Amino acid sequence: MLSTIYSFILSSTLLLLVSTLVSLLVVGTIFKRAYFTPLSKIPGPFLNSISNLPLYYHTARGQYHKYTTSLHAKYGDTVRVGHDQVSLANGSELRRVLATHSFRKGEAYNTGVLPVQTMFSTTDPEVNKTRRRQMGNTYSMAHMRTLEDAILEHGVISLIGCWDAEIKKGADVNYFYGFNGIAFDVIGMLGYGKSFDMLRENDITVANNIQKMITLSGVVTIFPVFKRFTWLFKDLFAARNSLIAMSQAAVARRKQDISNTNAQAAHADILQKIIDAKDPKTGQTLSHSQQSAEVMLMLGAGTETTANTLSWTMMYILHHPPVQHRLCQDIRRAFPDKTNPIRYDEAKAQLPYLTAVLHESMRLNSAAPGYFPRSVPAEGTTLCGQYRVPPGAHICISFAASHRNPTVWANPDGFDPERFMGADGEARSSELLAFSAGVRACIGRNFALIELYTVLANLLRKYNFELPEDAPYGPHRIKDGIPVEIPGLAYTTCGPINPLVNCRVRITHAED
Numbered sequence: 001m002l003s004t005i006y007s008f009i010l011s012s013t014l015l016l017l018v019s020t021l022v023s024l025l026v027v028g029t030i031f032k033r034a035y036f037t038p039l040s041k042i043p044g045p046f047l048n049s050i051s052n053l054p055l056y057y058h059t060a061r062g063q064y065h066k067y068t069t070s071l072h073a074k075y076g077d078t079v080r081v082g083h084d085q086v087s088l089a090n091g092s093e094l095r096r097v098l099a100t101h102s103f104r105k106g107e108a109y110n111t112g113v114l115p116v117q118t119m120f121s122t123t124d125p126e127v128n129k130t131r132r133r134q135m136g137n138t139y140s141m142a143h144m145r146t147l148e149d150a151i152l153e154h155g156v157i158s159l160i161g162c163w164d165a166e167i168k169k170g171a172d173v174n175y176f177y178g179f180n181g182i183a184f185d186v187i188g189m190l191g192y193g194k195s196f197d198m199l200r201e202n203d204i205t206v207a208n209n210i211q212k213m214i215t216l217s218g219v220v221t222i223f224p225v226f227k228r229f230t231w232l233f234k235d236l237f238a239a240r241n242s243l244i245a246m247s248q249a250a251v252a253r254r255k256q257d258i259s260n261t262n263a264q265a266a267h268a269d270i271l272q273k274i275i276d277a278k279d280p281k282t283g284q285t286l287s288h289s290q291q292s293a294e295v296m297l298m299l300g301a302g303t304e305t306t307a308n309t310l311s312w313t314m315m316y317i318l319h320h321p322p323v324q325h326r327l328c329q330d331i332r333r334a335f336p337d338k339t340n341p342i343r344y345d346e347a348k349a350q351l352p353y354l355t356a357v358l359h360e361s362m363r364l365n366s367a368a369p370g371y372f373p374r375s376v377p378a379e380g381t382t383l384c385g386q387y388r389v390p391p392g393a394h395i396c397i398s399f400a401a402s403h404r405n406p407t408v409w410a411n412p413d414g415f416d417p418e419r420f421m422g423a424d425g426e427a428r429s430s431e432l433l434a435f436s437a438g439v440r441a442c443i444g445r446n447f448a449l450i451e452l453y454t455v456l457a458n459l460l461r462k463y464n465f466e467l468p469e470d471a472p473y474g475p476h477r478i479k480d481g482i483p484v485e486i487p488g489l490a491y492t493t494c495g496p497i498n499p500l501v502n503c504r505v506r507i508t509h510a511e512d
């Protein structure tokens with residue numbers, strides 16, 4: 001009896017001791033994170049100062065862009081969004097952070113979801129520099145111009161073919177699915193050697209797999225332990241495996257083709273450029289798996305970004321009929337001969353208002369609105385001349401918030417392409433960070449620009465656009481004097497929510 005009482009007292013005392021220690025540890029950590037780090041001086045919600053969970057929660061809901069924008073509106077250009085994370089929405093500070101390799105990409109990029117690192121995922125400056133030297137020429141404007149015929153053929157010309165058929169049937173079209181279809185088909189053609197037939201056959205397997213792969217990357221970024229539990233996310237890992245296999249097969253097929261026919265010259269596309277990529281400094285080439293990974297990166301980075309930018313731009317045009325009217329007039333006057341497609345260089349040179357509309361659309365809804373964490377280097381840094389950030393902390397990039405920063409942009413939530421016109425237009429454009437800036441800026445920018453200009457210029461010349469009577473969003477739905485935007489959903493790239501319903505549009509031929 002005595003020994004039972006004795007062991008009960010002992011175990012209760014032990015339990016009490018352990019729970020007291022744990023509580024002290026938790027309370028100590030909370031106090032340290034909230035009050036005893038240089039980050040404590042940075043404004044932000046209390047919960048965020050002790051944990052990254054609120055940030056992850058909003059990111060998992062696809063609302064990173066709205067969440068950080070609302071925090072910046074409340075707390076200013078620098079906000080503490082996590083116990084070791086600071087969000088930044090100040091354009092010149094963002095450019096400073098992004099300018100050099102001193103602020104490396106954070107470990108969040110190192111998801112380990114792909115078998116090898118890519119130009120995008122690597123956190124090692126030397127690997128990135130080598131890869132950008134090896135592939136820089138691939139995405140140069142000079143090289144992209146040589147691919148413009150293919151971009152036109154599998155892009156806007158293909159879309160016009162489909163939409164003409166829909167007009168004959170008297171049906172509405174869906175611009176979101178149209179733009180995704182051509183973005184994937186163009187990359188299929190140039191990066192995989194064959195179109196994915198997404199537009200014509202409505203085969204969305206590849207797009208679905210990309211979505212699942214992005215989800216998987218998000219899950220293992222927040223909870224790395226899940227990398228080991230493949231059975232728990234069978235579907236997501238299956239999508240990843242299928243994309244890897246598809247990319248490896250495309251590279252192998254091309255190599256086989258070349259060794260069979262010695263027809264390298266006939267393949268003037270991006271797939272061939274990636275296979276041939278060589279560092280001009282060292283002569284270093286890419287291994288087979290690196291080539292496949294870069295092909296797959298192009299698919300992931302170059303499809304939804306471009307398609308979403310087109311969708312947002314179309315939404316703004318539809319929500320602002322005077323803008324649509326002026327754009328159509330400009331385009332139809334500058335390019336009356338409809339027998340030839342409008343090309344990038346001529347559109348860029350002759351359609352300044354189209355540039356302004358595109359810029360304003362990318363300002364309000366960047367297809368890649370942010371997170372993109374950068375590690376603070378060993379010497380630490382001071383943000384906005386005010387807040388000391390110690391080494392090891394992360395600076396999260398909020399392009400979404402910086403593009404609506406009221407200290408830089410008058411009427412920040414309003415759609416006003418005029419701000420990019422006239423003498424100040426050029427300077428204003430340099431405030432835009434939709435393609436990021438500095439050493440890790442978007443390498444596919446030229447590719448995207450050719451698609452954006454050719455698609456919009458040719459479609460607006462050819463068709464009149466009108467929202468259906470039952471459209472949930474449009475010029476009829478106004479809040480605070482501004483048409484309500486279709487809400488966005490951001491999983492790395494940000495696109496309109498529920499596109500099946502929200503992105504329907506009625507088109508007629510312009511001459512009708």
Ligand code: HEM
Pocket residue numbers: 119120121128132297298301302303305306309366367368372433434435436439440441442443444445447448
């Ligand atoms: C409108 C379309 C596009 C937008 C808005 C966009 C935006 C961006 C942004 C913001 C980044 C920086 C991300 C970061 O720091 O982590 C980026 C990086 C990148 N983009 Fe794009 N992008 C677009 C189209 C494309 C296309 C068409 C391609 C290729 C075909 C591409 C390939 C890449 C690659 C490879 C990187 C990583 C560069 C590096 O880390 O060195 N992007 N893009």
